[in-house]
Each structure stands twice: as structure tokens, then as C-alpha cells.
Amino acid sequence: MSALIVQPRARIFHGHDWVYATEVKNRVGDPQPGDVVTLKDVRGKSLGSAIYNPKSQIVARRFSFRNQELDQDFFTRRIQRAVNHRVSLGIDTQLSRLVWSESDGLPGLIVDRYGEHVVLQTLTLAMDLRKDAIVQALVEVLKPKSIIERNEAPVRRAEGMELMKGVIYGEPSEPAQLKHEGIVFRVDLIDGQKTGLYIDQLDNYRHVARLAKGRSVLDCFTNQGGFAQACALAGATRVVAVDSSESAIAVARSNANASGTNIEFIEANCFDLLKESDVRGDRHDLIILDPPSFTKTKQSVNDALRGYKEIHLRALKMLPTGGILSTFSCSHHISQMEFHQMIVDAAVDAKRTLRQVTVYGQRPDHPIIAGLPETEYLRGYAFEVVASW
Numbered sequence: 001m002s003a004l005i006v007q008p009r010a011r012i013f014h015g016h017d018w019v020y021a022t023e024v025k026n027r028v029g030d031p032q033p034g035d036v037v038t039l040k041d042v043r044g045k046s047l048g049s050a051i052y053n054p055k056s057q058i059v060a061r062r063f064s065f066r067n068q069e070l071d072q073d074f075f076t077r078r079i080q081r082a083v084n085h086r087v088s089l090g091i092d093t094q095l096s097r098l099v100w101s102e103s104d105g106l107p108g109l110i111v112d113r114y115g116e117h118v119v120l121q122t123l124t125l126a127m128d129l130r131k132d133a134i135v136q137a138l139v140e141v142l143k144p145k146s147i148i149e150r151n152e153a154p155v156r157r158a159e160g161m162e163l164m165k166g167v168i169y170g171e172p173s174e175p176a177q178l179k180h181e182g183i184v185f186r187v188d189l190i191d192g193q194k195t196g197l198y199i200d201q202l203d204n205y206r207h208v209a210r211l212a213k214g215r216s217v218l219d220c221f222t223n224q225g226g227f228a229q230a231c232a233l234a235g236a237t238r239v240v241a242v243d244s245s246e247s248a249i250a251v252a253r254s255n256a257n258a259s260g261t262n263i264e265f266i267e268a269n270c271f272d273l274l275k276e277s278d279v280r281g282d283r284h285d286l287i288i289l290d291p292p293s294f295t296k297t298k299q300s301v302n303d304a305l306r307g308y309k310e311i312h313l314r315a316l317k318m319l320p321t322g323g324i325l326s327t328f329s330c331s332h333h334i335s336q337m338e339f340h341q342m343i344v345d346a347a348v349d350a351k352r353t354l355r356q357v358t359v360y361g362q363r364p365d366h367p368i369i370a371g372l373p374e375t376e377y378l379r380g381y382a383f384e385v386v387a388s389w
């Protein structure tokens with residue numbers, strides 16, 4: 001088998017599973033893109049098996065500490081293990097991310113289950129080349145009605161792959177409404193704009209809604225209205241939900257009708273809306289901020305932090321003493337400390353003292369691996385305004 005000799009002091013010696021192009025000392029044999037290679041240290045000791053793609057910055061991703069082929073049997077075992085892990089945590093696996101890439105020992109493979117249907121993404125070349133074996137393994141473990149490929153993530157280009165989507169097994173699902181803890185979502189697995197729902201936020205709807213009873217709620221970046229519906233169901237006195245996407249607002253409105261929740265939807269840019277509402281002197285008792293990632297790279301972190309601060313400042317000024325801000329960052333490039341400091345800075349400018357009420361994270365069906373910081377990306381806090389000056 002071909003091998004890569006890894007430079008001393010590479011991150012793989014510090015708990016990581018990736019090898020960057022700059023960390024390869026030499027290649028042994030003639031590994032082809034998508035092949036399995038053995039990783040070795042300079043003394044020739046094996047570090048395990050990895051998938052190889054010289055087109056990517058990350059040329060190798062370790063998936064096993066042994067000599068291991070990527071065959072159907074291996075996929076079946078890893079997928080079963082990933083499902084068992086979620087079951088053991090008490091996660092409703094009917095609506096869940098069942099396989100999350102490196103976190104489940106399958107770098108580049110993402111599998112989501114929506115009831116009887118499964119959505120698959122293969123974001124590394126090695127996984128993409130073995131799609132047939134993966135589909136067979138999924139059929140064996142999950143017995144789904146259909147498997148849909150939503151391979152439209154731009155990161156595929158970094159691995160030299162095209163973007164594509166379609167049904168790759170069985171009878172596809174019609175667009176359908178799905179109910180989760182009383183919240184209604186529309187799921188269009190084939191033509192939906194997204195690959196599905198924000199599954200990583202599913203538990204946080206419940207956590208935030210716990211703070212909503214008797215409060216007037218503003219849900220910014222609502223998408224399908226998950227937070228807004230949960231808050232309305234939990235007894236909020238008023239719920240206003242905002243998103244800049246016309247189609248998201250249309251879906252969210254029909255979801256709210258179906259769940260019987262009373263929500264005022266506004267199609268607007270949250271930056272403009274928060275500024276106007278602040279200037280007008282609007283008040284809410286609970287404001288939720290769940291923006292998209294403002295930065296995909298380390299280079300634009302400062303711009304992203306300025307954007308975050310602007311919406312936090314406006315939101316905090318609209319909260320009276322006793323009001324609550326629930327806020328999320330889904331950008332891995334913004335550290336927990338930077339995010340936290342930005343909130344502190346915004347609070348000073350807004351003349352508010354904040355008391356931490358809750359810390360939020362990603363749903364545990366997106367497991368965090370301690371040595372792989374890239375697997376932790378969703379953070380959030382609830383802060384109560386304890387003084388306004």
C-alpha cells in the first residue's frame with residue numbers, strides 16, 4: 001500500500017487526524033486521488049490509514065489507526081456505530097444527523113435521516129468514489145425508502161468534484177410537513193433550497209422556548225421559524241420573526257399556520273430592521289439572534305465581528321432590564337472568547353449589564369472530537385439584562 005511520511009511536529013502528532021500538504025515529507029508508491037494510504041512517521045512507524053487527495057489542502061484524513069480498507073463491511077460497521085451512539089444519547093434518530101464526517105470516523109460523509117428518507121453528502125473524493133458501497137451499507141443498516149444525494153456544497157470543488165443532486169436509491173419522498181415537538185417544518189429533500197433543516201439547532205428551540213413564557217419575542221434570522229414556533233407554543237405573549245429570504249418567510253408562515261401558532265412574519269434584512277426598531281424605540285423581552293456564518297475564512301474574522309457587534313448592540317438596546325438575549329454563532333473561525341468579548345463590548349456600548357443564563361451548543365448528533373477543533377462550531381448564550389444605565 002502507498003504511504004505518506006509525515007513531518008515531525010505535524011498536527012497529527014497532537015491529536016488531530018488531518019495531514020496538510022505542507023506536512024508531508026515524502027510519498028512512497030504512487031497513490032491516486034481517493035486512494036487509501038498508510039501514514040507513517042519519519043522512522044517508518046505506522047500512524048494509521050487515511051484517505052488521500054492531493055488536490056485538497058488537506059491531503060490526507062486519517063480514519064483508522066489500523067491497516068483498513070474502505071469496503072462495504074467497514075461502512076456498515078461505522079454507520080451502525082454512529083447510529084448506536086445517537087440512540088445511547090436518547091436522540092430521536094428519526095430526525096437526526098446520523099453520520100457527521102470526522103466525528104463519526106468517516107471523513108467527508110454526512111448522512112441525515114428524515115423519517116423513512118435519507119439525505120447523503122460525500123464531500124471528500126474518497127467517499128464520493130465509494131458511494132455505491134455506502135448506499136448498500138445505509139440500506140442494510142437503515143432500510144430507508146429512499147436515499148437522496150445533495151452534493152451541492154461548494155467544498156466539493158476543493159476536492160476536484162462537481163456539484164450534483166438526485167435520488168440515488170428507492171422511491172423519493174414528496175415534499176412533506178414534519179412535526180418535531182409541536183414545531184412544523186416543511187421538508188423538501190430534493191428541491192428544497194437547503195439540504196434539509198438546521199438539525200444542529202433542534203434541541204436549542206426547546207432550551208430557548210423555556211425562557212419565552214409571558215414574553216414578547218423577536219426571532220431574527222428565523223428561516224423556517226423553528227425558534228419562533230417553539231416560543232409561541234411555550235406561551236410567549238407576542239412573536240415577531242424576521243428573515244431576508246422571501247421563500248423562507250413563505251415556508252415559515254405556512255409552517256406556523258400548520259402548527260397553529262400566531263407569529264408576525266417580516267421579510268427584511270435584520271441589520272436594517274434592528275436599526276429601525278431601535279431608533280423607533282421598539283421593545284421586546286426576548287430577542288433571538290441566529291445569523292448565518294458571517295465568515296468562512298480566518299481572514300474575514302474582523303469584518304464578521306463588526307457585523308455581529310452591530311446586531312448585538314441594536315438588540316441589547318431594545319431589551320429592558322429583565323429582558324433576555326439568546327444568541328448563536330455558527331462560525332468555527334470565531335472563537336468562543338472572541339464571540340463572548342464581542343457581546344461584552346456591545347453591552348458596554350448599549351449601556352447594559354448582562355448576567356449569563358445559559359450556554360448553548362450544537363445538538364449532540366454533531367459530535368465534537370476533542371483533538372479536532374473544527375468539529376466544534378455552534379456556540380450560543382442566553383444573557384439576561386440585569387441593569388440598564
Ligand code: SAH
Pocket residue numbers: 198201220221222223224225226227242243244245248268269270271290291292
Ligand atoms: N434560526 C434558523 C436558522 C437560521 S439560518 C433555524 O433555527 O432554523 C440563517 C438565516 O438567515 C437564513 O434563513 C437566511 O435566509 C437568513 N439571513 C441571512 N442574512 C440575513 C439578513 N441580513 N437579514 C435577515 N435574514 C438573513
